[in-house]
Amino acid sequence: MNAVTARYNGYQLHSVFQPILSLCHRRSVGFESLMRPVDADNHSHSPVDVIREAAEHGDIRQLDTLCQSLHIRNFSAQAPDERWLFLNLDPSTIADRWYHDGTLTSALREAGVPPQRLVIEIVEGxxxxxxxxFAAVDYFRSIGALVALDDFGTGHSNFDRIWRLAPDIIKLDRSLIVEAEQHRTGRLRQMLPNLVSLIHEAGSLVLAEGIETREQALLAMDADIDFVQGFYFAKPTREIDHTRIDGLPIFGEISQHFETTSTIQERLEADRIAPYSDAFRDAIERIARGESPQEATRALMNMPRAARFYMLNARGEQLMHVDGRSLRTRRIFHAGPITDTSGGTWSRRQYFRAAMAEPQRLQTSRPYLSSTGAYMCVTLSIAQGNPPERVVCFDIDW
Structure with a gap:
């Protein structure tokens, strides 16, 4: 392929493209365009250095416009149909509203690229x-382009902008995935799926950039992230060879590994919960035979991670509770105002609603932050009676 290049301040500027991949489709859905400068001696330079020089010479607008046209032409010459072009704009282009000069739309028209195939990347912070x-986002949408907020999760990132801007795609900063990978049992790893779910509820798709290891790819899968980008899958290249990328064996490999590790993790969690489930059922049977809750739950509440045993009526109002060994040994003193649950109502909790929907069937919640002590817990619950008259619950310190 005879790629188009451009000249700026002694540099030859080249386009390179890094694939944006869908984990579900197992193929590329787009390509991010990036600039690579080469000097007269054919030595490569960092794009950051060229951008810095342009800023010092007051040439940012010229350089940004040059790169837009360069990338669009090279994308048009080789990209397959039904793929997006992810195009970065310098923040000053947004701040000074240079996008109104018609250069971008003219470049698209001349290259024969419909605006609907364009994704404008804006650094969120x-x-x-x-x-x-907001004016920039409205303009790009008015010409038919999509909008992606880049580097979300750093600096000034906030959800308020997401609600109001409703970007088509959110690009998570790679630091989120890296941190989650490094802290296998940390809160960020637990929070990542919830963060993605929240973004989905706001109407945006999620892209994780900078994926460099299999573990990071698996984290993206586990968090239900839509698109991925990074060296683990493909590096930026001057040529767009989607036939090499689409259907890569790596998609099947990580999918199989994810299914296997997910099954193993589920088994480990089930094995971890099983002794508590058995003791919980035994306590319920003892209570049914007439033993007091305090006596019937003695063995259960002395288990290492036993937090709370409690009963709720059909309205979710708490009837009684017994604190377990875990809370007695790790009582969080600053949570004092919320540790007394007498008179509480838990009808909004998923474990209560699930139990009421399926009486006599043991329910196991997902891990969540307890509002009675600010610790992560899993709740076992079972509704008794038909129709249900009460729900018996047990919290495991997770």
Whole structure:
């Protein structure tokens, strides 16, 4: 392929493209365009250095416009149909509203690229003037392009902008995935799926960039992230060879590994919960035979991670509770105002609703932060009676 290049300040500028991949489709859905400068001696330079020089010479607008046209032409010459072009704009282009000069739309028209195949990347925390940011998003949508907020999760990132901007795609900063990978049992790993779910509820798709290891790819899968990008799958290249990328064996390999490890993890969690489930059922049977809750739950509540045993009526109102060994040994003193659950109502809790929907069947919740002590827990629950008259619950310190 005879790629188009451009010249700026002694540099030859080349386009390279890194695939954006869908984990579900197992193929590329787009390509992010990046600039690679080469000097007269054919030595490669960092794009950051060229951008810095352009800023010093007051040439940012010229360089940004040059790169837009360069990437669009090279993308048009080789990209397959039904793929997006992810195009980065310098924040000053947004701040100074240079996008209104018609250069971008002219470049698209001349290259024969429909605006619907364009994804404009805007660095979420680089623009402090919100009216300018909103005006830019409105403009790009008016010409038919999609909008992606880049580097979400760093700096000034906030959900308020997501609600109001409703970007088509959110690109998570790679630091989120890296941190989650490094802290296997940390809160970020537990929070990542919830963060992605929240973004989905706001109407945006999620892209994780900088995926460099299999573990990071598996984390993206586990968090239900839509798209991935990174060296683990493909490096940026001048040529777009989607036939080499689409259907890569690596998709099947990580999918199989994810299924296997997920099954193993589920078994480990089931094995971890099983002794508590058995003791919980035994306590319920003892209570049914007439033993007091305190006596019937003695063995259960002395288990290492036993937190709370409690009963709720059909309205979710707490009837009684017994604190377990875990709470007695790790009582969080600063949580004192919320540790007394007398008179509480838990009808909004998933474990209560699930138990009421299927009487006599033991329910196991997902791990969640307890509002009675600020610790992570899993709740076992079972509704008794038909129709249910009460729900018996047990919290495991997770």
């Amino acid at each position: 680089a623009i402090d003037d919100e009216p300018q940011l």
